[in-house]
Amino acid sequence: MSDRIEPRVLKGFRDFLPEVETRKKNLMYTLERAFELYGFTPIDTPILEFTEVLLGKGGGETDKQVYRFLDQGNRDVVMRFDLTVPFARYIALHKNELYLPFKRYHIAKVWRGENTQRGRYREFTQCDFDIVGTDGASADFEILLLMRKSFKALGIQNISIRLSHRGIFNALLSRTGLEKKATDILRTVDKLSKIGESKVRIILSEMAGDKNADLILDFIRREGDFTCTLEKMDSLAGGVPEEKKRLRLLHQYMEETGSSSVFTLDPSITRGLDYYTGVVFETFLDDMPEIGSVCSGGRYNNLASLYTSDKIPGVGASIGLDRLMAAMEASADGQENGSVSQVLIFCLDEELYGYYHSLAETVREHRINVEVFPEKKKLSQQFIFAEKKNIPLGIICGKDERSRNVFSVKDLRKRKSYDDQNSESGIQLIHNLLERHS
Amino acid sequence: MSDRIEPRVLKGFRDFLPEVETRKKNLMYTLERAFELYGFTPIDTPILEFTEVLLGKGGGETDKQVYRFLDQGNRDVVMRFDLTVPFARYIALHKNELYLPFKRYHIAKVWRGENTQRGRYREFTQCDFDIVGTDGASADFEILLLMRKSFKALGIQNISIRLSHRGIFNALLSRTGLEKKATDILRTVDKLSKIGESKVRIILSEMAGDKNADLILDFIRREGDFTCTLEKMDSLAGGVPEEKKRLRLLHQYMEETGSSSVFTLDPSITRGLDYYTGVVFETFLDDMPEIGSVCSGGRYNNLASLYTSDKIPGVGASIGLDRLMAAMEASADGQENGSVSQVLIFCLDEELYGYYHSLAETVREHRINVEVFPEKKKLSQQFIFAEKKNIPLGIICGKDERSRNVFSVKDLRKRKSYDDQNSESGIQLIHNLLERHS
Numbered sequence: 001m002s003d004r005i006e007p008r009v010l011k012g013f014r015d016f017l018p019e020v021e022t023r024k025k026n027l028m029y030t031l032e033r034a035f036e037l038y039g040f041t042p043i044d045t046p047i048l049e050f051t052e053v054l055l056g057k058g059g060g061e062t063d064k065q066v067y068r069f070l071d072q073g074n075r076d077v078v079m080r081f082d083l084t085v086p087f088a089r090y091i092a093l094h095k096n097e098l099y100l101p102f103k104r105y106h107i108a109k110v111w112r113g114e115n116t117q118r119g120r121y122r123e124f125t126q127c128d129f130d131i132v133g134t135d136g137a138s139a140d141f142e143i144l145l146l147m148r149k150s151f152k153a154l155g156i157q158n159i160s161i162r163l164s165h166r167g168i169f170n171a172l173l174s175r176t177g178l179e180k181k182a183t184d185i186l187r188t189v190d191k192l193s194k195i196g197e198s199k200v201r202i203i204l205s206e207m208a209g210d211k212n213a214d215l216i217l218d219f220i221r222r223e224g225d226f227t228c229t230l231e232k233m234d235s236l237a238g239g240v241p242e243e244k245k246r247l248r249l250l251h252q253y254m255e256e257t258g259s260s261s262v263f264t265l266d267p268s269i270t271r272g273l274d275y276y277t278g279v280v281f282e283t284f285l286d287d288m289p290e291i292g293s294v295c296s297g298g299r300y301n302n303l304a305s306l307y308t309s310d311k312i313p314g315v316g317a318s319i320g321l322d323r324l325m326a327a328m329e330a331s332a333d334g335q336e337n338g339s340v341s342q343v344l345i346f347c348l349d350e351e352l353y354g355y356y357h358s359l360a361e362t363v364r365e366h367r368i369n370v371e372v373f374p375e376k377k378k379l380s381q382q383f384i385f386a387e388k389k390n391i392p393l394g395i396i397c398g399k400d401e402r403s404r405n406v407f408s409v410k411d412l413r414k415r416k417s418y419d420d421q422n423s424e425s426g427i428q429l430i431h432n433l434l435e436r437h438s
Numbered sequence: 439m440s441d442r443i444e445p446r447v448l449k450g451f452r453d454f455l456p457e458v459e460t461r462k463k464n465l466m467y468t469l470e471r472a473f474e475l476y477g478f479t480p481i482d483t484p485i486l487e488f489t490e491v492l493l494g495k496g497g498g499e500t501d502k503q504v505y506r507f508l509d510q511g512n513r514d515v516v517m518r519f520d521l522t523v524p525f526a527r528y529i530a531l532h533k534n535e536l537y538l539p540f541k542r543y544h545i546a547k548v549w550r551g552e553n554t555q556r557g558r559y560r561e562f563t564q565c566d567f568d569i570v571g572t573d574g575a576s577a578d579f580e581i582l583l584l585m586r587k588s589f590k591a592l593g594i595q596n597i598s599i600r601l602s603h604r605g606i607f608n609a610l611l612s613r614t615g616l617e618k619k620a621t622d623i624l625r626t627v628d629k630l631s632k633i634g635e636s637k638v639r640i641i642l643s644e645m646a647g648d649k650n651a652d653l654i655l656d657f658i659r660r661e662g663d664f665t666c667t668l669e670k671m672d673s674l675a676g677g678v679p680e681e682k683k684r685l686r687l688l689h690q691y692m693e694e695t696g697s698s699s700v701f702t703l704d705p706s707i708t709r710g711l712d713y714y715t716g717v718v719f720e721t722f723l724d725d726m727p728e729i730g731s732v733c734s735g736g737r738y739n740n741l742a743s744l745y746t747s748d749k750i751p752g753v754g755a756s757i758g759l760d761r762l763m764a765a766m767e768a769s770a771d772g773q774e775n776g777s778v779s780q781v782l783i784f785c786l787d788e789e790l791y792g793y794y795h796s797l798a799e800t801v802r803e804h805r806i807n808v809e810v811f812p813e814k815k816k817l818s819q820q821f822i823f824a825e826k827k828n829i830p831l832g833i834i835c836g837k838d839e840r841s842r843n844v845f846s847v848k849d850l851r852k853r854k855s856y857d858d859q860n861s862e863s864g865i866q867l868i869h870n871l872l873e874r875h876s
Contacts, residue, residue: 005491007530007745010515013484015528017535018542021480025470032463037802039779039809041456042463046447046561047485047547048505057441067486069507072551077448090453092445097455099826101812104456109485113510123484131812138791139812145795149802249791256792257799307445341477353576353687354694357583361695364475364587371477374539374569374577388537 012114012122022340024125024325027154028107031127031319034153035105038146040129043104045086051076054085056306065112079111083128083318084275084303091132092307100133100312107321121322130316132303137249140279140299140315144250147283147295147317148262154328158286162266164233165247166276166298169267171237172219176212183274189220190272193292220268226251229265246279277301278315291327295319339390342434343370344412348398350376355402359395359423366427368434386412393433395426409433450552450560460778462563462763465592466545469565469757472591473543476584478567481542483524489514492523494744503550517549521566521756522713522741529570530745538571538750545759559760568754570741575687578717578737578753582688585721585733585755586700592766596724600704602671603685604714604736607705609675610657614650621712627658628710631730658706664689667703684717715739716753729765733757777828780872781808782850786836788814793840797833797861804865806872824850831871833864847871 009015016024032042051068055078067079080086083106091098107127114120129146131139144161151159173182188203197217204213215236223232230251234244247265254260271280278299285294297317304312343363345356353372360370371391373382386394396417397407406420409429418429447453454462470480489506493516505517518524521544529536545565552558567584569577582599589597611620626641635655642651653674661670668689672682685703692698709718716737723732735755742750781801783794791810798808809829811820824832834855835845844858847867856867 003495004746005494005744007491007527007742008488009484009531010486010488010509010513013486015484015532016480016482017532018479018481021482024482025480029467036778037805037807038798039782039807041778042454042459043456044454044459044462046451046453048448048451048549048561050446050448053443053446056443067507067509069505071448071505075448089445093447094453094455099823101823103809111486123486134812136813138785138795138810141791141795142810142812145799253792253795257796304445306443308442340474340479344477347576353579354691357576357579357691358695360476361583367475369475369477371541372576372580374572374580375574385537385539 010122012116012120014121014123018340020325022338023329024321027321027325027328028127030153031107031150032105034146034150035129037149038103038142040103040105040146043087043090043106044108045080045083045090045106047079047109048077049080049086049089051078053089054078054080065114067111067113081112082110083108083126084316087128087130088304089307091312092304092310095308095310095312101131101139102133103129103131105129125321127319127321128316129318130314132312132314132316135278135299135301135313137246137253140246141250141253143297143315143317144254144263144281145257145259147281147297148259150295150319151283154324156285156328159262160264160284160286161262161281161295162264162269162284163250163279163281164265164267164269165240165243165278166270166280167243167278168233168237168240169219169270171240171243172216175238176208176215178208178212181207185216186270187272189216189268189270192220192268220270222264222266222268226260226263226265229267233265233267243278250279271296271298275300275303281317285327287331288327291323294324294327339392341369341371341389341391343368343393343395343430344382344386344389344391345370345372345395345397346379346382347373347376348379348396349402352397352399352402356397359397359407362423363395363427363430366431368427368430383412393430448560450554450558452559452561456778458763460776461767462759465759465763465766466565468591469545469588470543472584472588473567475587476541476580478541478543478584481525481528481544482546483518483521483528483544485517485547486515487518487524487527489516491527492516492518503552505549505551519550520548521546521564522754525566525568526742527745529750530742530748533746533748533750539569539577540571541567541569543567563759565757565759566754567756568752570750570752570754573716573737573739573751575684575691578684579688579691581735581753581755582692582701582719583695583697585719585735586697588733588757589721592762594723594766597700598702598722598724599700599719599733600702600707600722601688601717601719602703602705602707603678603681603716604708604718605681605716606671606675606678607657607708609678609681610654613676614646614653616646616650619645623654624708625710627654627706627708630658630706658708660702660704660706664698664701664703667705671703671705681716688717709734709736713738713741719755723765725769726765729761732762732765777830779807779809779827779829781806781831781833781868782820782824782827782829783808783810783833783835784817784820785811785814786817786834787840790835790837790840794835797835797845800861801833801865801868804869806865806868821850831868 066081071077109125111123173179192200201213219236223229254263269282276298280298282293283295299315301313303314356372360372363370394410394412395407409418409421504519509515547563611617630638639651657674661667692701707720714736718736720731721733737753739751741752794810798810801808832848832850833845839845847856
């Protein structure tokens with residue numbers, strides 16, 4: 001065949017090999033269990049939507065980055081670029097079927113035709129969880145608690161969640177007559193950790209003058225503990241009783257649930273995105289602060305305004321799964337890849353395949369993952385196969401053993417053999433050997 | 439806002455509401471556990487690929503049905519329309535990283551711009567599992583066993599798996615000089631259950647003449663048990679020792695594993711697709727034969743020929759998840775939707791939110807899903823919320839109870855209250871009430 005095609009993938013897209021996909025699935029499964037523990041339910045939305053529905057009638061700045069095309073029916077369609085806009089559309093469409101307050105999670109892929117430098121992918125997985133239909137402090141706090149729980153469930157104990165309140169920042173800007181430049185100022189402050197204070201000062205000075213730049217930089221500096229920082233924010237912003245009350249309540253809940261050591265009030269947290277109106281937060285791994293926030297979010301008080309006149313407040317957060325996975329892999333170096341199969345039944349004699357498969361079924365009844373080597377090959381090749389796959393245990397049975405109704409169990413890692421096991425003793429032995437391994 | 443946008447979805451695409459998505463996730467999770475029990479590992483591939491890679495240099499008949507477009511970089515790309523072609527590409531690209539024989543499963547969405555009549559969707563989920571790198575009978579049989587196990591794991595005991603061998607059918611066609619019309623004849627026979635024997639006879643007669651039509655119709659008729667049918671197939675095809683041996687071996691394995699009651703040799707099973715070369719099979723639900731096959735597949739002996747000169751044989755099957763879910767829902771009428779949350783903590787007093795969240799965390803430590811009602815609303819409204827969501831249990835605690843360190847547990851289905859529980863007795867009670875429910 002001279003017409004052979006090179007088996008390549010698009011730039012910014014990835015195949016997932018078994019080990020990585022297994023880790024990803026385990027991670028998602030762990031998060032889903034955590035979300036369900038807090039009463040969040042899964043939803044799903046289509047990957048393709050009408051461009052007008054996701055981007056609005058004009059199409060926005062996002063335009064350049066999205067995968068947009070005309071389908072067979074000449075409809076202008078777009079692949080989803082986040083999980084927030086489809087959720088707003090979903091809530092507007094189904095609000096009568098969903099009893100509010102509504103708590104959902106959604107773990108799914110999204111696509112952006114971004115520059116693929118610096119390890120960015122064009123296809124990546126987001127993990128969002130939100131509570132909509134309530135603007136209470138309890139919902140804000142539940143999201144914060146669940147963020148903490150999610151990382152704990154993944155075995156990551158040392159995290160810091162930094163939070164602030166967008167309303168207080170807005171009050172500061174409003175007091176200094178800078179509301180119209182709010183978006184640009186927020187985006188500049190959001191870059192603080194990336195570009196450093198001196199560069200931020202230069203940009204802010206250009207936008208707002210030296211005096212205001214100093215005021216903003218003073219505002220975003222922490223001042224002692226939660227309460228002290230809050231007092232300072234309140235005073236610089238000219239008094240914000242509602243916002244102050246909300247942050248005080250959250251602080252009280254932190255104290256009452258014994259979780260306050262995880263949380264810091266940090267006025268430099270602003271989140272660049274326009275739609276936040278209340279608390280905003282970011283999460284950092286204490287052992288790898290350099291990778292930036294791995295879980296961010298906040299309160300928005302009018303999620304679905306593009307689609308409905310109903311005001312639907314909400315609060316939510318999003319975990320960047322790809323970045324988190326990369327971080328977990330970097331910190332777990334030298335960790336061996338686990339095998340899905342726990343036991344390999346070797347093929348000593350082709351005539352015994354019916355028996356091998358019966359035996360496999362019996363062992364599987366004990367929730368042990370078993371595979372049968374599918375061909376009569378040299379035993380040495382079968383051993384190499386087991387080793388490459390990291391399969392910890394083997395079962396070996398030839399004609400003579402079959403006639404005596406016994407088999408050998410091999411601990412392939414320790415190269416140790418336990419001969420003449422019957423079905424009962426063999427399965428017990430496999431259980432014990434697997435437990436010792438794990 | 440006069441510019442409001444109608445929140446609609448594309449025809450052939452669906453939102454998944456929480457109950458349906460929960461069922462779908464549970465179904466996928468159950469299947470994944472079954473696959474892993476047999477040593478299959480998960481993989482994933484990109485949703486977008488180069489058109490040339492998935493459709494070949496010419497682009498095929500599938501062309502009209504696929505979502506194909508030029509991306510931002512003017513690359514000709516296509517959304518995957520099945521999981522088989524990307525798998526062939528994956529194997530060719532990664533064959534040196536995957537030690538063969540290799541067993542994978544892949545549960546993922548695919549897209550086809552098909553006619554949306556008769557309940558067909560343009561976005562749907564496929565579930566494929568394959569063993570590649572071996573052409574042994576043991577692998578054929580392992581796929582068959584796993585098909586049986588998958589349905590058993592889903593609680594579906596009464597299934598029939600009908601199988602045949604494409605090589606025998608090919609020998610029959612070759613004997614009658616009809617090889618060149620093989621694809622059309624196979625597709626016609628494949629329609630037998632849909633259009634009936636008399637229509638199939640008319641079409642076959644037009645293609646191959648009356649005599650050959652009769653021969654083919656005779657061939658695809660079962661004749662007694664497995665062995666008798668096999669003898670008849672062999673004789674009509676003019677002797678096919680290799681294929682006969684393979685089917686005999688599979689029959690022997692069925693007998694030896696006590697699974698033969700599930701399997702039938704049915705020469706009318708041909709599978710329309712060109713790439714099958716060996717055994718082919720379909721699965722029917724005994725209680726709903728009218729919905730057709732819910733899991734089909736077979737052996738192909740040159741999966742990745744488009745991409746590599748290596749011959750990579752394999753065998754696999756695919757479950758149509760959407761059709762299966764529809765069937766399971768149709769047969770489970772009247773079944774109540776379960777709630778994710780098992781306990782709702784009511785809000786009697788806003789000042790107790792810190793305590794409510796502490797209590798929720800304590801109960802969650804016992805792997806019980808808990809949510810806190812996020813606002814101070816009338817109790818009657820909170821009860822309606824719990825009822826709409828089918829939450830079985832409630833915890834009620836006011837200031838007086840808080841001061842005495844107790845709370846009430848409500849069985850919301852039976853409208854029964856258990857007052858003055860402390861943390862220990864309350865959690866024990868919740869455990870017992872939930873067990874009685876399940």
